[in-house]
Amino acid sequence: xxxxxxxxxxxxxxxxxxxxxxxxxxxxxxxxxxxxxxxxxxxxxxxxxxxxxxxxxxxxxxxxxxxxxxxxxxxxxxxxxxxxxxxxxxxxxxxxxxxxxxxxxxxxxxxxxxxxxxxxxxxxxxxxx
Numbered sequence: 001x002x003x004x005x006x007x008x009x010x011x012x013x014x015x016x017x018x019x020x021x022x023x024x025x026x027x028x029x030x031x032x033x034x035x036x037x038x039x040x041x042x043x044x045x046x047x048x049x050x051x052x053x054x055x056x057x058x059x060x061x062x063x064x065x066x067x068x069x070x071x072x073x074x075x076x077x078x079x080x081x082x083x084x085x086x087x088x089x090x091x092x093x094x095x096x097x098x099x100x101x102x103x104x105x106x107x108x109x110x111x112x113x114x115x116x117x118x119x120x121x122x123x124x125x126x127x128x129x
Contacts (some may be wrong), residue, residue, distance in 0.1 A: 056105030
């Protein structure tokens, strides 16, 4: 049986952006998610990781627009809804795990950013329901 594809190690170092065509390509496919994880979980994990990486490496006044563009390119409200659910119900241990995947960030920056991230999702009509 063929399983739905996911990256497993998305971060900005694994994205190649062409400013002429304004297209991004993912690189570096040797890391995979655990096969027992459902596709929706894996895709939400990829999207959440990219979102957190974007926030950690971009100025606070810039990242909301970039995050909107990322979500627009991803274009799956079901997966974005799963990300919304994780952000709204995250525990302290989950936030520490997110920091380990976004080494440019700090816990205080992450905590301060979460309401704005949730706001960007909700402005695009995404929620956990």
